[in-house]
Amino acid sequence: MIGKAPEISVILTTYNRAGFFLGRAIQSILSQTFQDYELIVVDDASTDNTRRLVRSFDDPRIVYFRLARHTGSPCTPRNIGFLLSRGERIAYLDDDNRYLPRHLEVLYNALLDNPEVVGVYGDRRYVRKCPLAVWRSKTPVDWSVDHLLHTGNFVDTSDWMHHREALHRIGGWSPYLRLFTDWDLVARMARSGFHLMRVPLVITEYTWHWGNLEQTLLRIATKNTMFGHIQDGPIVQPGLRLSSHYLSAAQLRS
Secondary structure, three states: OOOOOOOEEEEEEEOOOOOOHHHHHHHHHHOOOOOOEEEEEEEOOOOOOHHHHHHHOOOOOEEEEEOOOOOOOOHHHHHHHHHHOOOOEEEEOOOOOEEOOOHHHHHHHHHHHOOOOOEEEEEEEEEEOOOOOOOOOOOOOOOOHHHHHHOOOOOOHHHEEEEHHHHHHHOOOOOOOOOOHHHHHHHHHHHOOOOEEEEEEEEEEEEEOHHHHHHHHHHHHHHHHHHHHHHHOOOOOOHHHHHHHHHHHHHHHO
16 A cells, blocks of 8 residues: 655656766755655666666665666656656756755745745755866846846756646646756746745755766857747646656556
8 A cells, every 4th residue: 555645756867877976866865854755766768777776775765767768858757757756845856966954854844834936946055076167156046037037047956846736737847858958847837927936045966077068068059049948938848748658658668
């Protein structure tokens, strides 16, 4: 029998990060001061020992699901993680980042204390694993739809937590994007009338490393071309419907 649903579902998507990053990301979740959660790890068909590493933690709150083929984007794996989740509140962690110990506690309490918002996000600190100056720390920004739509994103995937219904209402993560996936999602929530709130506490550790250099350079080169989509693109995406089909196919092949 399935027990009581957890208060929070944390969705962690991963691909070939078992060597260093993934283990520390999972440990940062297990070390949270708030413990009523489930952790759903969606493996985008890794070819390393990701499965063995995840199962080595031997925690009943961890759900591991491996896709049958590599998607190359975190969006479909996140949608699948959402379909597998049971929590009323959804949080995310990229596999190369870490939660600080009070991350879930801070965001959970902020959602409870502010029923007028659908999501809350905190601040982050940056850790450099490579010396390139192309990466610059972002100044924290209070919730501003105008800034989000006309200047740029200030809510990273690993920074925030939202109510379950909000993701259903906009159709999930867009499966057609490989870059700016967090910007797209938060912008679609904003344009649909949802409000988020910043909690001015550093609760996440964001890692700059050689492995994300290519994506960072691509984001810099293509940011200006993304503004039209962010401002006027469709609000509702067929992401959850696509993921539901993909999930069924993946289960049949596993």
